[in-house]
Amino acid sequence: MAKKIKKSTRISGLTSGTILHAGEKKSDGIKVTIIDYNEAQFQEKEVKKAEECFPFKDKPTVTWINIDGLDDFEIMEKVGKHFDMHPMVLDDIVNTGQRAKFEEFEDYIYIVLKMFYLNGKDNEIQSEQVSLILGSNFVISFQESQSGDVFNPVRERIRTAKGRIRKMGADYLAYALLDAIVDSYYLIMERMGEKIEEIEEELMLNPMPPTLQTIHDLRRDTIFLRKSVWPLREVAGGLQRSESKLIQKSTDIYLRDVYDHTIQVIDTIETFRDMISGMLDIYLSSLSNKMNEVMKVLTIIATIFIPITFIAGVYGMNFKYMPEFNWRWGYFGALGLMLMVILTMLTYFKRKRWI
Amino acid sequence: MAKKIKKSTRISGLTSGTILHAGEKKSDGIKVTIIDYNEAQFQEKEVKKAEECFPFKDKPTVTWINIDGLDDFEIMEKVGKHFDMHPMVLDDIVNTGQRAKFEEFEDYIYIVLKMFYLNGKDNEIQSEQVSLILGSNFVISFQESQSGDVFNPVRERIRTAKGRIRKMGADYLAYALLDAIVDSYYLIMERMGEKIEEIEEELMLNPMPPTLQTIHDLRRDTIFLRKSVWPLREVAGGLQRSESKLIQKSTDIYLRDVYDHTIQVIDTIETFRDMISGMLDIYLSSLSNKMNEVMKVLTIIATIFIPITFIAGVYGMNFKYMPEFNWRWGYFGALGLMLMVILTMLTYFKRKRWI
Amino acid sequence: MAKKIKKSTRISGLTSGTILHAGEKKSDGIKVTIIDYNEAQFQEKEVKKAEECFPFKDKPTVTWINIDGLDDFEIMEKVGKHFDMHPMVLDDIVNTGQRAKFEEFEDYIYIVLKMFYLNGKDNEIQSEQVSLILGSNFVISFQESQSGDVFNPVRERIRTAKGRIRKMGADYLAYALLDAIVDSYYLIMERMGEKIEEIEEELMLNPMPPTLQTIHDLRRDTIFLRKSVWPLREVAGGLQRSESKLIQKSTDIYLRDVYDHTIQVIDTIETFRDMISGMLDIYLSSLSNKMNEVMKVLTIIATIFIPITFIAGVYGMNFKYMPEFNWRWGYFGALGLMLMVILTMLTYFKRKRWI
Amino acid sequence: MAKKIKKSTRISGLTSGTILHAGEKKSDGIKVTIIDYNEAQFQEKEVKKAEECFPFKDKPTVTWINIDGLDDFEIMEKVGKHFDMHPMVLDDIVNTGQRAKFEEFEDYIYIVLKMFYLNGKDNEIQSEQVSLILGSNFVISFQESQSGDVFNPVRERIRTAKGRIRKMGADYLAYALLDAIVDSYYLIMERMGEKIEEIEEELMLNPMPPTLQTIHDLRRDTIFLRKSVWPLREVAGGLQRSESKLIQKSTDIYLRDVYDHTIQVIDTIETFRDMISGMLDIYLSSLSNKMNEVMKVLTIIATIFIPITFIAGVYGMNFKYMPEFNWRWGYFGALGLMLMVILTMLTYFKRKRWI
Amino acid sequence: MAKKIKKSTRISGLTSGTILHAGEKKSDGIKVTIIDYNEAQFQEKEVKKAEECFPFKDKPTVTWINIDGLDDFEIMEKVGKHFDMHPMVLDDIVNTGQRAKFEEFEDYIYIVLKMFYLNGKDNEIQSEQVSLILGSNFVISFQESQSGDVFNPVRERIRTAKGRIRKMGADYLAYALLDAIVDSYYLIMERMGEKIEEIEEELMLNPMPPTLQTIHDLRRDTIFLRKSVWPLREVAGGLQRSESKLIQKSTDIYLRDVYDHTIQVIDTIETFRDMISGMLDIYLSSLSNKMNEVMKVLTIIATIFIPITFIAGVYGMNFKYMPEFNWRWGYFGALGLMLMVILTMLTYFKRKRWI
Secondary structure, eight states: HHHHHHHHHTTTTSOOOOOOOOOOOOOOOOOOEEEEEEEEOOEEEESSSSGGGGGGOOOEEEEEEEEOSSSOOHHHHHHHHHHHHHOOHHHHHHSSSOOOOEEOOSSSSEEEEEEEEEEETOOOOOEEEEEEOOOEEEEEEEESSSSOOOHHHHHHHHHHTOOOGGGSSSSHHHHHHHHHHHHHHHHHHHHHHHHHHHHHHHHHHOOOOOHHHHHHHHHHHHHHHHHHHHHHHHHHHHHOOOOOTOOOOGGGGHHHHHHHHHHHHHHHHHHHHHHHHHHHHHHHHHHHHHHHHHHHHHHHHHHHHHHHHHHHHHOOOSOOOOGGOOOOHHHHHHHHHHHHHHHHHHHHHHHTTTT | HHHHHHHHHHHTOOOOSSBOOOOOOOOOOEEEEEEESSOOEEEEEEEEGGGGEEEGGOSSEEEEEEOOOSSSHHHHHHHHHHTTOHHHHHHHSOOOOOOEEEESSSSOOOEEEEEEEEOOOOOOOEEEEEEEEOSEEEEEEEESSSOOOSSSSHHHHHHTOOOGGGGOHHHHHHHHHHHHHHHHHHHHHOOOHHHHHHHHHHHHHEEEEHHHHHHHHHHHHHHHHHHHHHHHHHHHHHHHHHTTHHHHSGGHHHHHHHHHHHHHHHHHHHHHHHHHHHHHHHHHHHHHHHHHHHHHHHHHHHHHHHHHHHHHHHOOOOOOOGGGGGGGTTHHHHHHHHHHHHHHHHHHHTTTTTO | OHHHHHHHHHHHHHHSSSOBOOOOOOOOOOOEEEEESSOEEEEEESSSSGGGGGGGGSSSSEEEEEEEEOOOHHHHHHHHHTOOOOOOHHHHHHSOOOOEEEESSOEEEEEEEEEEEEEETTEEEEEEEEEEEEEEEEEEEEEEEOOOOOHHHHHHHHHHTTTGGGGGHHHHHHEEEEEEHHHHHHHHHHHHHHHHHHHHHHHHHOOOOHHHHHHHHHHHHHHHHHHHHHHHHHHHHHHOOOTTSOOOOGHHHHHHHHHHHHHHHHHHHHHHHHHHHHHHHHHHHHHHHHHHHHHHHHHHHHHHHHHHHHHHTTOOOSSOOOOGGGGGHHHHHHHHHHHHHHHHHHHHHHHHTTT | OHHHHHHHHHHTSOOSSSSOOOOOOOOOEEEEEEEOSSOOOOEEESSSSSSGGGGGGGGGGEEEEEOOOOOHHHEEEEEHHHHHHHHHHHHHHSSSSOOOOOESSSEEEEEEEEEEEEOTTOOEEEEEEEEEEEEESSEEESOOSSSSSSSSHHHHHHHHHTTTGGSHHHHHHHHHHHHHHHHHHHHHHHHHHHHHHHHHHHHHOOOOHHHHHHHHHHHHHHHHHHHHHHHHHHHHHHHHHHOOOSGGGGHHHHHHHHHHHHHHHHHHHHHHHHHHHHHHHHHHHHHHHHHHHHHHHHHHHHHHHHHHHHHHTTTTTTSSOOOGSSSOOOHHHHHHHHHHHHHHHHHHHHTTTTT | HHHHHHHHHHTTSSOOOOOOOOOOOOOOOOOEEEEEEEESSSEEEEEESSGGGGGGGSSSEEEEEEEOOOOOHHHHHHHHHHTOOOOOHHHHSSSOOOOOOOESSOOOOOEEEEEEEOOOOOOEEEEEEEEEEEEEEEEEEESSSSSSSHHHHHHHHHHHTTTTTGGGGGHHHHHHHHHHHHHHHHHHHHHHHHHHHHHHHHHHHHOOHHHHHHHHHHHHEEEHHHHHHHHHHHHHHHHHHOOOOOOOGGHHHHHHHHHHHHHHHHHHHHHHHHHHHHHHHHHHHHHHHHHHHHHHHHHHHHHHHHHHHHHHHHTTTTOOOGGGGSSHHHHHHHHHHHHHHHHHHHHHHHHTTOO
């Protein structure tokens, strides 16, 4: 198990550009919270021992067990065993770096994906792997660390019995959590959108080499985002089409909604990609333009002065017999000749539309 | 609900180039108009209260309820509840920024897409989300604002009983509205076509940097259009294949026609894309050409004058003993030498086909 | 109806490059010819009134009604009504600018595609929309104008009873017409092939800017051809797979042949596309090459003369005390120094492989 | 028929680059050889008349009729008629330029593809269309000319009864021929591989314009090869999946092997394509590099000498009153000043990492 | 058989860039080891004769026969015959250069793929073809040479009875071997990841031509890796979907895990490809940038000095009558004029943002 953890970390060590930061996950122990509810009642508590979760397995109420931190193997395994989770599933839960996927088992559905949230302290975007186990009347969610998540609105809705969540089953709870996670992708989309607009403006004004780096970083971000969003779509689509008895007919429309959102996220990323490659083209051709301009100035100055410098050179020669030297208006004649050359050149350039 | 509205607006805040303008939607209240007809009779009226729509639900005649403006949640919800619309559908209706899609329910079909129309005042192209609810004997259409739509030809056909619309059911009415919306895409295609032709001509004459910006804007427009047309095709194709009992067999051929039109729109956009990328190539290579020309002029002038200026420089030296200075024809000999160099160079350039 | 004609014309107003010319269709009335045959007998006549076609509908012989010109709506509608054509089909027939497609109805199959033929007068390639209606024992073909078509070989085969055409049914006639139309695509392929070869040769010899325009035009032609050939393939493939009772089992192999031909046309166009994009690369890199050569000449001339001109400049200074001036061999020493510099430079360039 | 032969020749007149030569097919008559065998006996003979083949049709032994040359229509038609071949199949056999395909009929399977072989005389690669007719107990192969083929190993195996070929039926013979043909593609792959390696080496050493032409020719070759290999894959895949009773279950694994080989050929061609496009990039960027180097030399020489030439120019002025002229160390001071400028410049370039 | 070995070697002679080395396979004989186990007992031995393997075929325990080296045809054929392997399968086993694939037979499944391992001596990555035969209670693995493999962790797990391997059947053993092989791909991914990061850093600092070569080599590596990973995915996917009775239901989840890993490998390679092409863009545009900078320096120096050198030239002329010569401040006036020109130029450049 340890080997694989290391493996995936090394590869995803190729972190992306400026917007997404993997962030150091502080291993701050494990924290288990249980929310148990039905339409009539509601109970929320933090437990210390895995065994405290066990009675909720067979209670008719809906139970949401949220586990922050994946380091305490002992607790993990106890929970896994009690809730009949396959050892491979447990493997996938603790190995971050999974591709988003969902797997149907007889008694539960396993969903794993990435969520994004704002770090409380420095407002940076953090990403974390989330695993969901949907049983007949419980949902277990596993998060990498305790530093934050995107589930607070769901918790609030359960506590306040707002909306229909308290009236629905565990599958609706799973939907609500999924929806909260997909919503977290909009956070990044927004950031990227702002960045793209910023760069576009910058490009219009003054394309300097730093911009190239920024474009490159953005492109890298889209590459990484794509990599994690496309499988998300498969998950959403698959859940919607799933015929598992764990998902009730009435929840289908909500899953369709989640699916629509992932499609929209994908659409937006593809649009970003197109726009970024467009920006690169603009950047490169504006470089060419600049070069052209530089060359033109050089050419104009050089082609004007080279001939007249030559004329000056001729009359700088020291031959004994050079008739022009003795002419009364020789000097001014030479200056006039130079002026004529200049004017001819300027006319030529004008006709060429260079000036 | 409010959160999501904001969300989609932020992202689609990345508006496209020059042709498509999102335009500020003025929140100017809600306006509900009802058109009720069958082959024999016709009735059109504007109502103030949601309740006035209710009796039409069960009338055997075909009823078209058109709602402009999505701001009055109360009316919306009343209508939604009375016509048995799922809360998620109502959600989608009021959240503009939806991807075009259609969803079949037991009693109705929900279709959402974008339409384009000319703004009455300044003749600019506006885009707006339109939602259609097709029931067994009614169609409800939701528009973002009262500022304009593309349904007038349909209204006229109903009023004057022209064509077969008055003889057909609600599904034909839905087709007629869809067709009017798809037709609105041709409006933009035309504008883009004109713009492309314009730029092509410009490119042939004088590729200046501003052209690049225009090409870039056009490309952006195609990116955005593609994004909204491809799902449109899925909608049209899906409706055509749908086996809902709400769509009669005889309407199938009309839906096939709508489908053909969306395919044609897609074909045209793809052609535009190819043409625009072709224009970029031309633009860039004509930049190279220009550069080449500038370089050639510089090179020709420089390579002709550099050697003869050197000769002049040699005879400008002040050595005591330089035999040429005392020659009778020294000066003219030097001039002759220079002329020879010039002629040699010109011959060389001619052979190289530079001049 | 009038609106849509205008619509499609506007958009396809974006005509392609040099090979395909839309050509002004002269509205020269309508011309209806009937060819009626079976194995034993044959009859060919031109009729003036739509009613004259009607008796052929129920004759057991195979009847081919060819209608040139789409302007006489009255005749069109009469024919349409008598042969039970759906109004939407009639719509599609008169609206040129259709995407190639085929539609199966209970009593007939509707096929629409583009054909290409050589204009009789100036040998230019013309394109025209052709619609075919295949009934149980008749084929009706609609052409845009009377100016020419590709059906003469088919007519000849019917007249002379050559091949198997007189022994077969209406579906074989439809195949024969389709085959003649697909053959017409080879005409353009050939022209393009010649053009590509021409340009390739030109490119090898002297890539001048006009070539770029030609490449661009060719590319545009391929874009437009692709757009009309790909749906053609769907038509041929669909007909082959069709299970309509109007197409006999024995005709399947012929339709497969038509399908093979469209595949070959597509293959050729894709090959053209690849070759054209290859030519663009060659063109651009030969531009770079030319630029390089120009730069090298400039650099060689400049770097040789700049140092020796400097030497001449030094000895052109007017300082009172410059010992070299009084040396006996000062002048020749200076010339020798210059020669040395030149030789050093030439050696350097040689080593750099620039000369 | 004649028309179509011409047609396909014209288009494929666009021959590819340096490796593939269409070669002039000498019309050298027709040659029919028959190999008839079963496990116990073997017979090989050349026949003059088509009728001599006829008795083999119903013999229980496996018969391989090989026909070189497609010009003698009379013989072809006789054979075609006797072996119940559909006229369209005969058409395809004599019309070279077919896309590889296979068609199942009730009594036989028709396969057409391209083979490549080394010309005996000058060792050039030749390509030729081969058609195979697989009947219940016979295989008929049609080749374009007598100049050579790739079937000799198969003949040898039959003659010497090596391997399992003599024990198997006609379907295994067809497989053996197919396998020999697919093997012939490796011949070209090898040549291309060598050529690519050669160019890669050349590129590393000295990218000169001739290389571009070679790259371009290679690319053209891959375009043409792809065009003939992709349909080959469809043929091999189709045969493998075919449920014709002519192909026994036990032959399936051999056809799967042929299929694997075509996949490998396709993989190799796609790899070649990627490598060739990579070479183009290298070529172009090494052009840019060279340009950069040339520019740098020019810039260094020019920027060093331009300022000091100016200094020399200043002291070449003829003003009456120029105090420096009369200074004792004026001349050497000027030279020193020039030296200082040179050193400054060199330091600057060094810091810029240009030298 | 010999012919085909040569064939595939020649083509794959096009080895890839810097990371993957085909390495000379030393033909060091054949080595056969047998591991036989069930939950209770375990036996490991090396055998010399093929016949020693035979008894294990029908033993109820799980047997893993590992054969290193493919040169001893006699042993290979004996094994093949005893274990009922089809001759074509034996062919594929000894012909290295196979595309990864799996084939189901009635009594066994044949899997062939590439594995990568670190060479013991010089720590270079080696690649080798591995073939697996999965029977009802045995697995036979064939490796190219004895120099190393990736199966040691599996051996260890069997020996120590760690995990569930000793409790499961032959299909689980095959999974364990497959998993070990797929894990070996991560080895290369890691190396490539490191290389890419290295180049990215290098690029930021100083893009020199050697970098181009490295990028090109990396790209080539990805091309080759892709070629061997994509079919791997088909294998993993196919096994997972396979309905062979040799694979028990409970093993499915493990095969799904292998499939997930190959998907992850593919994702990573595609990301690498995108990143490498991004690096090329950066490389090329930074070349352009450098060129621009060089040009700017030249232009600035030249355009400043050309005009003032001209002024010096004018006052170097030797006309008898040049009034400025006699002016008291002529010389200093000229110097002042030059200074003015310099300042004007500098201002101009500043405004142009060139300096």
